[in-house]
Amino acid sequence: MLLVPCPNCGPRNAADLTYNGESHRRPDPKICTPEEWRTYLYLRENPSGWLRENWYCGSGCRKHFQIERHTLTGELREPILPGEKTGTTKGDMK
Ligand SMILES: [Zn+2]
Numbered sequence: 572m573l574l575v576p577c578p579n580c581g582p583r584n585a586a587d588l589t590y591n592g593e594s595h596r597r598p599d600p601k602i603c604t605p606e607e608w609r610t611y612l613y614l615r616e617n618p619s620g621w622l623r624e625n626w627y628c629g630s631g632c633r634k635h636f637q638i639e640r641h642t643l644t645g646e647l648r649e650p651i652l653p654g655e656k657t658g659t660t661k662g663d664m665k
Contacts, residue, residue, distance in 0.1 A: 578650045579632040591625035593617070594637050619643060623657075 573585035593615045598607045616622070621639050628634050638650040639657075649657055 573645070575626060575638065575647060576650045577626075577628045577631055577634075578636050578652050578655075579634055580628060583628065583631055587628075587630040589627040589629050591627055591635070594623040594625050617642075 574582040575585045575588055576582050577588070595611065595615070598611050600608060603611075619642060622642050623637055623639050626636055626638060628636065634652060636650055636652050639648050640646070651657060
């Protein structure tokens with residue numbers, strides 16, 4: 572069982588959450604090039620290391636949040652709600 576720390580509810584079973592993939596900035600469709608839009612839709616970094624991900628706490632607080640996950644070790648850190656700044660290490664889990 573993977574415990575994912577929701578910023579509102581605390582650690583929750585990952586089966587109670589919805590994984591929404593790698594977090595990346597959406598370009599403005601009115602001014603971006605077709606290549607930038609295609610990159611946004613289909614390409615992901617898939618790094619070997621820390622990756623910021625989007626999750627949804629559907630059976631708890633019903634909020635979307637982001638968290639950093641280490642793709643090699645599975646460590647989780649820095650759960651934040653949209654609009655919060657990153658850079659802190661609150662909520663570290665190992
Ligand atoms: Zn929650």
